[in-house]
Amino acid sequence: MGCMTDRGQAKACPTCGFDEAKPPELPFELPIRTVLNEQYLIGRALGAGGFAITYLGWDIRLARRVAIKEYMPSALASRPENSTQVVPHSGPSRDDFNYGLERFLDEARMVAQFQENPGIIAVTNFFPANGTAYLVMEYLEGTTLKEYLKDRGGRLPFEEALEIMTPVMDALRELHRVNLLHRDISPDNIYVTTSGQIKLLDFGAARQALRDRSQRLSVILSEPALIGHPEGRLRA
Template sequence: MTAEHEQALPVGTRLGDYRLDAVIGHGGFGITYRAFDTQLAKFVAIKEYLPVEFALRRPDGEVVPRGARYSDDFAWGRDRFLDEARALARFRHPHIVPVLRYFEAHGTAYTVMEFEDGSSVSQLLRQQGRRFQPDEVKRLAEGLLSGLAAVHAQGFLHRDIKPSNVIIRRDGVPILIDFGAARQAMGGRTRTLTGILTPQYAPIEQYALDGKQGPWSDIYSTAAVLHHAIAGFAPPDAASRVGTDPYRPLAVTQADRFDGALLAAVDRGLAFAPEQRPQTIEAWRPMFGAALPRVEDAPTERLPHLQPSTP
């Protein structure tokens, strides 16, 4: 097994036309590989459904439930994973990672996406003393709002916006990756939040398995990413904001570096109570004022319904 994750497939494994050559991400819900498409001669990213809480990989490479009592949850989660891939494969947007195909193999499911060559916001922020410059924050905000407007227009939520799920390509374009709707659905079924939310970026309603979520939830997480990019650190965990709220507005702490309207918009997006936040991207965008000029969102291209392919 690879050093990055003991459950990962070995480097060099073939999945049909794809040859795995690196693990580039892993978590409680699955593993993401960089792979080489031997037919098209290009790199892609492949996400594998492997929920470690109730599944494991056998020595022969098959992914199986940890026991009979986990079989139904494993199969249900795999179906939700494929549902999400099927939905995301049906549209294209310049700030959303394209899903190219999906398939089943090794007892589990896989999603094939474009490999976005760049660094995550998380990686950029880990550089010592790194904070984004005003123009970088504006470009990040524009890309995230544009991408989310398209996602929400199709009736979807991202549900897991955080610095590691935003790639800044080498040309500077921000790309949203790794949607979390299937993980949220699994959390609701199994009644556990393990691996489902990311403290400091998740709104308070995600802490309750029956909490009402909507575009305002993605807005909170987006504002948390922008806060980190502006200030160099994430906002307080939403759970710590119950009662006495320790949040310090950016409009106060960062007024010497950034446009006041932009800071106020991010502060508004980070309102603790869901009803105090903008309820839609369309309502949030004007709050940025001249810091985020109104531009026409790139159209979302609806694609024909795709059938799962055989690896």
């Protein structure tokens, strides 16, 4: 469940060391080996962002690895122990949860529009379950551009930077052609696979551009947020 290779009789996986017996790291994770939609086996959690948990998954039918993103906003909802259900807190949180779920669907539809684009992460399925919803994507081996940069000491030679950013710009051109703005291009959202492909992730901030310019903008962030979140420091 750590890498989806057969571990035979061993307790811990000989390939990746994952031990299913160990307790989960992240709060509210789906139990390991949960089956979703009669098709996907849930493995270890790859990461969580406070409003979504991403798991390594196994597509039982197609016999391949997938990444599965679950809408799980920890401020608005929780998962009872040993349950697979996501339960919104009572009161205004319930409305906010439902609203966020709708936006999650919008996000899925937006990414799904660009399946042919090699620079954008591929979406293979989206379905409701457990009181929430799941986005199934291709599983990518690699790192974010942020980690990649860190490993390289924070700087890249121009040619390499251009090589990385060109597929991103190609992808953006496709978005802009249908009047969509990504609005969150950052090293966090650009993925560099081990085979050298570049993929744009996370369309959570993407929106239709304002067609009607009689409407005033309320925000123009003229430079990207200078401080990373959450481990950055403020600029005084």
